Amino acid sequence: MGVEVIVPGTAAGREGLAGVLAAPGEAVVGLDFDGTLAQIVADPDRARAHPDVVPALSALAPLVGAVVVVTGRPAAVAVEYGGFAGVPGLEHLTVLGHYGAERWEARTGEVTAPEVHPGVALVRAELPEVLERAGAPEGTWTEDKGRAVVVHTRRTSDPDGSLERLRGPLVELAARHGLMVEPGRMVLELRPPGVDKGAALTGFLAERGARGVVYAGDDLGDLAAYAAVEERRAEGLPGVLVYSGPVTGEPPLRELADRADLVVRGPAGVVEVLGALAERIREGR
Numbered sequence: 001m002g003v004e005v006i007v008p009g010t011a012a013g014r015e016g017l018a019g020v021l022a023a024p025g026e027a028v029v030g031l032d033f034d035g036t037l038a039q040i041v042a043d044p045d046r047a048r049a050h051p052d053v054v055p056a057l058s059a060l061a062p063l064v065g066a067v068v069v070v071t072g073r074p075a076a077v078a079v080e081y082g083g084f085a086g087v088p089g090l091e092h093l094t095v096l097g098h099y100g101a102e103r104w105e106a107r108t109g110e111v112t113a114p115e116v117h118p119g120v121a122l123v124r125a126e127l128p129e130v131l132e133r134a135g136a137p138e139g140t141w142t143e144d145k146g147r148a149v150v151v152h153t154r155r156t157s158d159p160d161g162s163l164e165r166l167r168g169p170l171v172e173l174a175a176r177h178g179l180m181v182e183p184g185r186m187v188l189e190l191r192p193p194g195v196d197k198g199a200a201l202t203g204f205l206a207e208r209g210a211r212g213v214v215y216a217g218d219d220l221g222d223l224a225a226y227a228a229v230e231e232r233r234a235e236g237l238p239g240v241l242v243y244s245g246p247v248t249g250e251p252p253l254r255e256l257a258d259r260a261d262l263v264v265r266g267p268a269g270v271v272e273v274l275g276a277l278a279e280r281i282r283e284g285r
């Protein structure tokens with residue numbers, strides 16, 4: 001594999017990578033799941049990690065301080081769909097699920113999580129009527145994640161238009177029950193406030209005493225993690241931001257693409273970056 005896949009296009013990214021490579025054993029690699037490790041598909045239950053993700057991660061993880069998956073998925077679902085449990089090399093993997101509300105450790109195989117927010121049950125009960133009143137187009141689909149409820153429009157004839165039609169009523173419903181709306185790729189997620197990927201990543205970096213960070217994401221929910229890396233970078237922590245661009249025909253998200261140091265094509269591109277990073281670390285030993 002050519003190491004040229006890991007040449008960041010920005011000065012900050014090149015500096016960040018040099019810092020990560022100078023002390024890889026104290027660096028954290030943070031990764032989103034859907035769209036970054038797993039290809040985007042119409043049915044969320046059918047999303048699975050790209051087949052080369054686990055081999056790439058199990059080769060990289062022993063060379064760095066820590067690998068953490070930071071996802072909107074329930075932690076156990078990401079572990080299952082990722083195939084992360086019981087993998088040699090991934091004995092110290094951490095998965096922060098529900099935007100950091102849940103935590104799974106490969107070391108114990110257990111998920112720790114707070115109580116479910118009481119607003120979730122109320123939103124769940126009222127959602128069908130709200131969708132009907134809003135004229136939700138055919139193909140609108142609801143995913144119940146236990147701690148959050150997600151409305152998907154990918155299967156409607158106009159996913160973006162459908163999302164806009166539903167946004168106001170869903171924001172109102174969420175607010176009425178103390179929840180917030182997390183927008184994503186053709187989804188609006190009604191979830192409890194108080195956590196986001198930025199806080200989750202910042203806490204993890206502090207806990208591990210990280211001296212460098214690489215973070216890869218593909219969606220609006222990853223912007224908080226991007227901001228966390230940028231803030232830590234301003235304080236002197238080397239950091240590299242990777243954008244996993246769409247391979248599904250959707251336009252790239254400028255909010256991420258414009259801030260990233262490295263833009264790759266979906267999970268296959270992320271796998272190449274993980275492989276190249278491992279190669280550079282081994283070369284520097």
Ligand SMILES: O=P(O)(O)OC[C@H]1O[C@H](O[C@H]2O[C@H](CO)[C@@H](O)[C@H](O)[C@H]2O)[C@H](O)[C@@H](O)[C@@H]1O
Binds near residue numbers: 041044
């Ligand atoms: O933080 P992530 O790991 O990126 O998870 C965020 C949401 O991902 C899922 O939705 C996305 O992937 C689906 C499967 O490929 C796709 O159908 C959908 O359009 C995407 O937005 C998931 O279904 C959500 O619950 C997560 O919040």
